[in-house]
Amino acid sequence: MSMVLLDKEVFWPPADELLEAAERIRRRLGEWPAGSKAWRICLSEPDHPRSGDLIVGNVEPLPDGVGRLTVGAGRATLHLDDVEYELEGEWSDDWPAALAAFLDCGFEPHDALVLALAWRPANLDELDAWPVDFSTFPRVANLPAAPSKPFPHCPDRLGLYPVLPSAEWVERVLDQGVETAQLRRKTTDSGDLKREIERSVAAGAKHQARLFINDHWQEAIKAGAYGVHLGQEDVDTADLNAIAEAGLRLGLSTHGYYEILKALHFKPSYLALGAVFPTTTKVMPTAPQGLPRLARYVRLLDGIVPLVAIGGVNGAVLRQVLSTGVGSAAVVRAVTEAPELAAAISALQHEFGR
The missing domain is CATH 3.20.20.70 (Aldolase class I)
Structure with missing residues (x-):
C-alpha cells in the first residue's frame, strides 16, 4: 500500500515520532478511499489556522472549518462547525497517531476520534489491526438517561x-x-x-x-x-x-x-x-x-x-x-x-x- 501520509502535512509543528507511529498504524489498516478533505492535527495553535486544522488545546474563537480538540482526565471533546462531540473513557497515549491514521482513511473527525480512542498498541500485534474489542471504545458523554424500562428485543436477523x-x-x-x-x-x-x-x-x-x-x-x-x-x-x-x-x-x-x-x-x-x-x-x-x-x-x-x-x-x-x-x-x-x-x-x- 502506498503511504499517503508521507505526502501530507499531518502534524503541526512537524512531529517525526508521531508521524512514524501514524504511518505504522495506517499501514496496517489496509486500503481505504481517501477522504474529501485533508486534516492537519495541530499540537499547538498555528499562527494562521486554516480550514482542516484540528487544534489540540483551548482555542477561541474558531474560524470556519477549524476544530478544537481537548483531551484529558478521561474526557475528549471535539468542537467543529458549531457541533460538540464529547467522549469519555480510557485510551492509549498513541491516540494522536491513531487519529491521523483514521483521518487518512477518510473518516470524519468525530468518527476518527472514536476509533483513535479505541485504538490500542496491541492492535498492531493482531492479524486485524482495527479496534474490534467493543470494551475499549469510549462512551458519548452528557446524554440523557436511557429509559428505565428496556425496549423489547427484536430477532437478531430481521x-x-x-x-x-x-x-x-x-x-x-x-x-x-x-x-x-x-x-x-x-x-x-x-x-x-x-x-x-x-x-x-x-x-x-x-x-x-x-x-x-x-x-x-x-x-x-x-x-x-x-x-x-x-x-x-x-x-x-x-x-x-x-x-x-x-x-x-x-x-x-x-x-x-x-x-x-x-x-x-x-x-x-x-x-x-x-x-x-x-x-x-x-x-x-x-x-x-x-x-x-x-x-x-x-x-x-x-x-x-x-x-x-x-x-x-x-x-x-x-x-x-x-x-x-x-x-x-x-x-x-x-x-x-x-x-x-x-x-x-x-x-x-x-x-x-x-
Missing part, C-alpha cells in the same frame, strides 16, 4: 425489510410473506396519518409481521404498532420512556461510529447502518458508508444488537451487502418500483435463504 410509503403498499408486501416492514408516510395531514398507521398496524397484526412506524411515535403507540423507527435528531425530542412503557420496539438510524455509540446508549431494539450506497429516497447527512465500513460495523457489533443495512440497497447489490454478515437489509425502490412485485420479493427473499 431479514428483508421494505420501507413503504402507504398502508396499501404495506398490505401488498405483507401479503407476499414479508415479515418485517416499515411505514414511512410523508404527510402533514393528521387524519391521513392516523388512518394510514392504523391500517398498516392492522395488516401487521393480520400477518403476525413486525411493522415499524417511521418517526410518528405518538400515533404508533396509539395504534399498537410493533415498533417505531427514529433518526438521530429524533432522540432529543421523542419521549423514549413513553415508547418503552408502551412495549414498542425502537430502531435508530446511525451514520458512523459516533452515532452508533450515541444510539447504543439508549439500548434500542436494532440499529440501522447507512447509507450504504447513494440513495435518492431522502437527503442523507453523510456520504455513503460503503461495504468496507458496513463490514467493520457488523464485526464490532455482532452479538450486541441486531443490525439493518439501509440506503441504496437493491437486488443487484443485496448479496454483497449480506456477505458482510448483516442480518437485515432495508429496501425501498427495489420493491416499490419493481415491474412485478411477487417476483421481486421472491428474488430478494432468495438472497436471505428464504
Whole structure:
C-alpha cells in the first residue's frame, strides 16, 4: 500500500515520532478511499489556522472549518462547525497517531476520534489491526438517561425489510410473506396519518409481521404498532420512556461510529447502518458508508444488537451487502418500483435463504 501520509502535512509543528507511529498504524489498516478533505492535527495553535486544522488545546474563537480538540482526565471533546462531540473513557497515549491514521482513511473527525480512542498498541500485534474489542471504545458523554424500562428485543436477523410509503403498499408486501416492514408516510395531514398507521398496524397484526412506524411515535403507540423507527435528531425530542412503557420496539438510524455509540446508549431494539450506497429516497447527512465500513460495523457489533443495512440497497447489490454478515437489509425502490412485485420479493427473499 502506498503511504499517503508521507505526502501530507499531518502534524503541526512537524512531529517525526508521531508521524512514524501514524504511518505504522495506517499501514496496517489496509486500503481505504481517501477522504474529501485533508486534516492537519495541530499540537499547538498555528499562527494562521486554516480550514482542516484540528487544534489540540483551548482555542477561541474558531474560524470556519477549524476544530478544537481537548483531551484529558478521561474526557475528549471535539468542537467543529458549531457541533460538540464529547467522549469519555480510557485510551492509549498513541491516540494522536491513531487519529491521523483514521483521518487518512477518510473518516470524519468525530468518527476518527472514536476509533483513535479505541485504538490500542496491541492492535498492531493482531492479524486485524482495527479496534474490534467493543470494551475499549469510549462512551458519548452528557446524554440523557436511557429509559428505565428496556425496549423489547427484536430477532437478531430481521431479514428483508421494505420501507413503504402507504398502508396499501404495506398490505401488498405483507401479503407476499414479508415479515418485517416499515411505514414511512410523508404527510402533514393528521387524519391521513392516523388512518394510514392504523391500517398498516392492522395488516401487521393480520400477518403476525413486525411493522415499524417511521418517526410518528405518538400515533404508533396509539395504534399498537410493533415498533417505531427514529433518526438521530429524533432522540432529543421523542419521549423514549413513553415508547418503552408502551412495549414498542425502537430502531435508530446511525451514520458512523459516533452515532452508533450515541444510539447504543439508549439500548434500542436494532440499529440501522447507512447509507450504504447513494440513495435518492431522502437527503442523507453523510456520504455513503460503503461495504468496507458496513463490514467493520457488523464485526464490532455482532452479538450486541441486531443490525439493518439501509440506503441504496437493491437486488443487484443485496448479496454483497449480506456477505458482510448483516442480518437485515432495508429496501425501498427495489420493491416499490419493481415491474412485478411477487417476483421481486421472491428474488430478494432468495438472497436471505428464504
